[in-house]
Amino acid sequence: MLSGTALASPALAAPALDGVLVDNVEGVTPDGRGGVERFEGFLIDPEGKIAQIFHKGDKRPKKVAYKVDGKGRIVVPGMIDAHGHVMATGFAKMTLDLSMAKSLDEALSRIAAWTAAHPEAPWILGGGWNQASWGLDRMPTAAELDKVTGGKPAWLMRIDGHAGWANSAALSAAGVTATTADPAGGEVLRVAGSKAPAGVLIDAATALVEKKRPKPRPEDADTAFGEAQLQFLAAGVTTVADMGTSIEDWQTFRRASDKHQLRMRIVAYAGGIEAMQLIGGPGPTPWIDDDRLKMNGIKLYLDGALGSRGAWLKAPYADDAGTKGLPQMSSTQLGNLMSRAAMDGFQVAVHAIGDEANATVLDSIEELSQTYKGDRRWRIEHAQIVDPADIPRFARNGVIASMQPQHEASDRTMAEARLGPQRLAGAYAWKSIAATGAKLAFGSDTPVEPAHPFEGLAVAISRTGADGQPMGGWQPQEILTREAALGAYTTGAAYSLFAEDRLGRIAPGLRADFLFVDEDPMTAAPQALRGTHVLETWIGGRLAWSAAQDGGKAGVRR
Numbered sequence: 001m002l003s004g005t006a007l008a009s010p011a012l013a014a015p016a017l018d019g020v021l022v023d024n025v026e027g028v029t030p031d032g033r034g035g036v037e038r039f040e041g042f043l044i045d046p047e048g049k050i051a052q053i054f055h056k057g058d059k060r061p062k063k064v065a066y067k068v069d070g071k072g073r074i075v076v077p078g079m080i081d082a083h084g085h086v087m088a089t090g091f092a093k094m095t096l097d098l099s100m101a102k103s104l105d106e107a108l109s110r111i112a113a114w115t116a117a118h119p120e121a122p123w124i125l126g127g128g129w130n131q132a133s134w135g136l137d138r139m140p141t142a143a144e145l146d147k148v149t150g151g152k153p154a155w156l157m158r159i160d161g162h163a164g165w166a167n168s169a170a171l172s173a174a175g176v177t178a179t180t181a182d183p184a185g186g187e188v189l190r191v192a193g194s195k196a197p198a199g200v201l202i203d204a205a206t207a208l209v210e211k212k213r214p215k216p217r218p219e220d221a222d223t224a225f226g227e228a229q230l231q232f233l234a235a236g237v238t239t240v241a242d243m244g245t246s247i248e249d250w251q252t253f254r255r256a257s258d259k260h261q262l263r264m265r266i267v268a269y270a271g272g273i274e275a276m277q278l279i280g281g282p283g284p285t286p287w288i289d290d291d292r293l294k295m296n297g298i299k300l301y302l303d304g305a306l307g308s309r310g311a312w313l314k315a316p317y318a319d320d321a322g323t324k325g326l327p328q329m330s331s332t333q334l335g336n337l338m339s340r341a342a343m344d345g346f347q348v349a350v351h352a353i354g355d356e357a358n359a360t361v362l363d364s365i366e367e368l369s370q371t372y373k374g375d376r377r378w379r380i381e382h383a384q385i386v387d388p389a390d391i392p393r394f395a396r397n398g399v400i401a402s403m404q405p406q407h408e409a410s411d412r413t414m415a416e417a418r419l420g421p422q423r424l425a426g427a428y429a430w431k432s433i434a435a436t437g438a439k440l441a442f443g444s445d446t447p448v449e450p451a452h453p454f455e456g457l458a459v460a461i462s463r464t465g466a467d468g469q470p471m472g473g474w475q476p477q478e479i480l481t482r483e484a485a486l487g488a489y490t491t492g493a494a495y496s497l498f499a500e501d502r503l504g505r506i507a508p509g510l511r512a513d514f515l516f517v518d519e520d521p522m523t524a525a526p527q528a529l530r531g532t533h534v535l536e537t538w539i540g541g542r543l544a545w546s547a548a549q550d551g552g553k554a555g556v557r558r
């Protein structure tokens, strides 16, 4: 087994001066100019960077420290997830997961089972629920949750992280009563015909319970981070942009680095001005630990999500004429926060889902660009619903569209209901945005969607879901070419992180982050591409994870 010998080889653990030759592969990598390049082999230097690429007939070096025979397997660059939530991904594994529940009844029975199995837990915590996939045209209630939680506080986040479902014990622990006012940018759903809280809290209102729930201990965070790394590596993700990093999250990453247990690369975007200053001090951190960790900037939220009607729209919701969504702050406040970060050279990433939110961020960027010149790489996270009139403003201002193809497949019917037919032209409009010259950076938004870039690639080239529906793709004019889709998960994502000089391609001078996979992303049919198996994940010229090694548990580096 290649992986077995590779792991056991002392030469690979510490490459000698001559480097490592990976040969006899069917290699494919973006070429950095919008196309792809094919190759047969490559040489990794002792620093873990690509030294040379070999095409058919090219002479290979005679003396190398170690040779990896690819046995004709497919090699692609390590995938970069340009928007994920690392710690939430790990904690989702350790807490109650409702993402598979198909109905409210099924969710309630899972909650009951978890509660019975964890008598020691002071709170019932978890998430992943989605009332839309339960065929429910309303949010679940505290009364429903009370029946299965035996008086213990329960707090369960919606799949999109923009709403939380509390039972009566959690509401009273948080002091949420009929007299609690809706906070700015948030909403406490009420029992019909009264002021009593119904159980679900949206966007800024979730903080009322978040403040009171027990915080994980550092050792729990370490365990969760280990789980998260395994998930990313097994899915072929070698770098992730962590969106909304707290100081505790950063400390967790640093502890792993200190113990040589940081197995992948993380680029952090702090979850607010305070975390930004605590982590970065006067500016972004340098790359540390052989380019495994860096803090680039800040992640801000301008609106909520479509599923809970928190996305900020220009016109009222098609399925609720009484609301245009929940802006989290005014445009002045947004401009002030963006300015505060840009002043010290931090990169700014703003969550904007609705068309009004996207237009407002673009307004702020246009204004701030007058003051903060140079290569800023402003990012809009999600850019889900954009007024077609605003689409050209991305390229004009060098704004990166950080988008998540899997959201399109999961949310298309919900988006149709929320938006009505008129507004769909600018929904998940990858191709239209890219066509204006703007850069795309793709990610998963894990744990909202699984951190599975090959599933995302399949959606990007087909606009269909796991069931192959709808035939021909939803709004098929937005289907991307394979080159563009692969580029958005590699070179485009690297660019969005200021990392194109070190990550994103298999090319001389860049870090040797690559995967052995069983499908060719340039030719596999969408359903096959979706089911791509990652066989091995290499980071910095070393094997970081292998399917053959018991789920990768043996892949601890050094």
Ligand SMILES: [Zn+2]
Pocket (backbone or CB within 6 Å): 083, 084, 085, 243, 445
């Ligand atoms: Zn997110």
